[in-house]
Amino acid sequence: MSIIALIALRSLKKNKSRTTATAVGIFLSILLMTAIIVLVMSLLSSLIVTTIASKGDWHFFTWNIPSEQVNFVLETGKVQETATIYNVGYAAIVNPSNERKPYIHHSAVSMSIFQMLPIILINGRLPQNPNEVLLPTHFANDYKDIKIGDSIVLSFGKRCSIAGDELSQNSNYMGTSNEGIEQLGESKIYYIVGITEEINFIENDFSPGYTILSLDTNAGFDNKVVYYRLNNPKANFYAVTSIVSETNIAYNNDLLSVQGIVGKENLRGSIVAMAVVLMLIITVASSSLISNSFMISVSERIKQYALLCSIGATKKQIIQTVVYEALFLSTFLIPLGLACGIGCVALSLSSIGKLVSASSYLNLVFKLNVNALAVASIVIFGVSLILLSAFLPALQSVKKHIIATIRQNDEIKIRKEKALKPKKEKSIEAELVGKNFQRFNKKYRYVIFSLVCSMVLFVATSSYCSYATIWINESMELLDYDIVCNTYYDVYKSINNVYLPLSEIVGVSDSGWFSSVDAGWIVFDNSALTDSASQYYSERNEAKETIQYVFVDDLRFISLMTKLHKDVSKFMNKNEMRAIILANIDAIRISGNDYTTETIDVFIDKTVSFDINYMNNDNRQEYYSNPDADFLDYSKRISITADVISRKNLSVELSNLSQASGIYAIIPLTMLDAFADDIPQMVQMFFKAQNHKTVFNRMEKFLTSNNVDAFLDDVTIGYEMQQNTIAMVNIFSKVFIIVVSMVMILSVLNTTLASVLIRKRDFVILRSIGMSIRSFVKTMLYEYSLYGAVSIILGLSLSFLISWILKFSFSASMKFILPINNIVIALLSIIFILAASMTYAIYKILTDNIIDSLKTEIT
Amino acid sequence: MNIIEIIALTKSYGAEERKVTALDAVTFSVTKGEFLAIVGQSGSGKSTLLHLLAGLDRPDCGSVFVDGVDIFTLKGDSLAEYRRRQIGIIYQFYNLIPVLTVEENVTLPVRLDNKKVDKKRLADLLSMLNLSDRKTHLPNQLSGGQQQRTAIARALFFEPMIILADEPTGNLDTNNSNDIINYLARLNKEFSQTILLITHDEKIASRAGRVVTLSDGKIIKDVRN
């Protein structure tokens, strides 16, 4: 081995504290970088697999297009795989146990459908020929005597309305008098080979037929629905889909969005953009971690290089020692950091996967994703950073520090002008620390640097994650409720017979209702309007606006008033016509192809009085039948006083109104007769439920068994992707913060401990010349308080600044979040870590043998 | 023949009113084989002179010719080579590489020069300096005298033209000091080695053939014994 390599290797071995500190720093930074890159990549791939699990692995499907056109699409060579569904027909069930599902609906599918669409086999096996069928689980539940292994004889025909139109699974059952099955085919024996979950891409909640699947062995695409999965979808999507007429194609929008194919709702793009910002933060942090870990021993290093220089080592040779040292460290630590980073993420993903599947109704699938490119860039980045960090001190020493170093007084470089004059009599310990602080300026700098960096990184990451969570929540436009139910009975009957029982169903966590009705017109007094509102109305040549009554539950109204700090009694007094109103208009401004929506406040004052040209039921019918009639002057006028409130932060049942443009008067139900002449006939109810599927089934059961005529809708199903995404982003940002905090805590521990251990000799000298233990502890205390104070002040101000800057990476309208909790956590951890490492350092120095310490680790 | 020619060498530190002139137009020459002691009070500029001679620092003005070469015109690798081959430096604080053994420290300049280590010379040198039984020890396992002898061995190993020693005995007791000075005197006598020895000890200086006295950066006395 060359003498240079020997020196490098021996120095690493010999200077244990310094090598350990450097090694830990490098290791942590590689780990951090790996973990973050792998997390982001896994987030993206998890979103994709989660979407595939719920929506299927296909990009679009076509229906009703001739075989030739399908072949034309396939001939482009850009389609990786197709799957087909052929609608065989309906068979009527004799004595159906569910009146709304009197049919079996038979679809013959290609084998590939089982890979491309989310069909979940619960029991049994897949069909292997046209005579074998899979039954859906709800059929098996409704008809318990039919089992796997049984055979059934069925003949299928067309489901047609009386008028002769063919009906599909998309129209609900209209009764024997309105529809029937025609052109029955021959009877065949079908063998039941398996049970699947309901086939929700064919069958809805209201579809009249249970969907059973058999294998379609016919080639050709005539009369089939064809699903396509593309090769390289990003490049080929538009080319392929443009072949098919728009009316016969539909897309897997969720998958296109997470794969970053569709431009407008390009979720992937946004996540990647967020990740890039995060990567920048992490890169800065890792760089500082690594360079810091070298800076810890910078003066020791400079001394060694200077020594070599003085006995005639060339610049090249000195740089060689640096390269060797960096390479030795990289060879061991980069692979270790990579492995541990990937391991960390793999471990957390698998444990989170278990937790989520055990405790949540969401179908999240986690997939670890690493690729060679990412690994390679981490390695390259890590090696260059290590080299650079090691070079800087070497270059410095080669340049100018030789003499100073050889004189062994390199640290005595206090600029006299800058030295603070002691203002008052200080204790010897304080003075010692003060002097040290100036003398060992460089050595202190990196500890403070490391503390500040950690704090800022932690706060920045957490505020970034909260911004991301808010952003994703807002951009996803989730509803505040999961299930909606509309009834057309009068308000009182609806509430007593439908709303109350439904809201008590197990699993409903919040509920509410409102009943709205067009109440008539307000004729404006122009002076009450805001400038933009008068402009808006004058542009339209109008001086009036419709008003709707929104009746709500008394108790919920009271709690709303309490939240708004208003006196409820004023609004529930029949002699005083007072209401709460929402009065905003969303004005659309079109410029070219773009349009923007601007929300305008209608009234200037927060409290306004106006007259309503009231319409009763008869007026309303008149108005609906002739909505173009310019202005209807009804007989009755109602004068009301209204408090204008904001559209934000309304309760569940009113959350729809947060988008409502126009004037809405919110009135408690007790005040109905004061404001209206007739009882409203429509009630909308809103329910929140974690497990919306189960709750929906329970509600449906209640409605059918009580013969309630109502429209029930599980609106959350349509938001599954959004919910999954939000949950994913939330989970990943938690893991993120945990990883970042662990790494930061370790790195701060590393630097503070190393700083003391490397300077052990200084302290030992102090002890050897007779400093008392008490005095020594006091010195350490001063020193650490100084670290703490300086870094907390710097850290806090930088954290504020960075949190504030980060908000702009989302949108200017994003409100500034100061992660107070996290700042407090960061402060407490810094104090705790400092205390812990101080205790350890004191213990270490006090228990070590003085002579040993004096003699070893002189570099 | 003059092996070292020092002409109007001036070096100052700091600026303005805190300016310290460590060397003030020092001029003298050293002939080959001379044993020269430089004495003077602490702060008189002795070390500064030595560092300039070793090419470790640059003067404000003036020049130093070593074997006819102006050393301040040397740059980079040739300066390193000059330090490695032409001179051997001995410091008060030994300045050994702590991770290398005695043997390795001594042969370091040769190995930095990518030359083969002459095993016999190494053995001779170590035995001459009484270090044979310490050759695999690390510096911190040695006494001060042993460390300084190791540093001397390192300085001698390349058979440099000139040996520069900056208070090599400043850190040692009388016995060890005498040993070190004896070695240097022997080197001078037996091998005609040119030696520049800095000291503030009159007794040690008296062993040299010539004593130059510095005060406030100026030569105030130059005496041949």
Ligand SMILES: Nc1ncnc2c1ncn2[C@@H]1O[C@H](COP(=O)(O)OP(=O)(O)O)[C@@H](O)[C@H]1O
């Ligand atoms: N790096 C430096 N910066 C400022 N002044 C210095 C520096 N090095 C030496 N000096 C000053 O130069 C003068 C000569 O120093 P030096 O050559 O070390 O003296 P000696 O070795 O004779 O004790 C002293 O006054 C010293 O304070």
Ligand SMILES: [Mg+2]
């Ligand atoms: Mg000196």
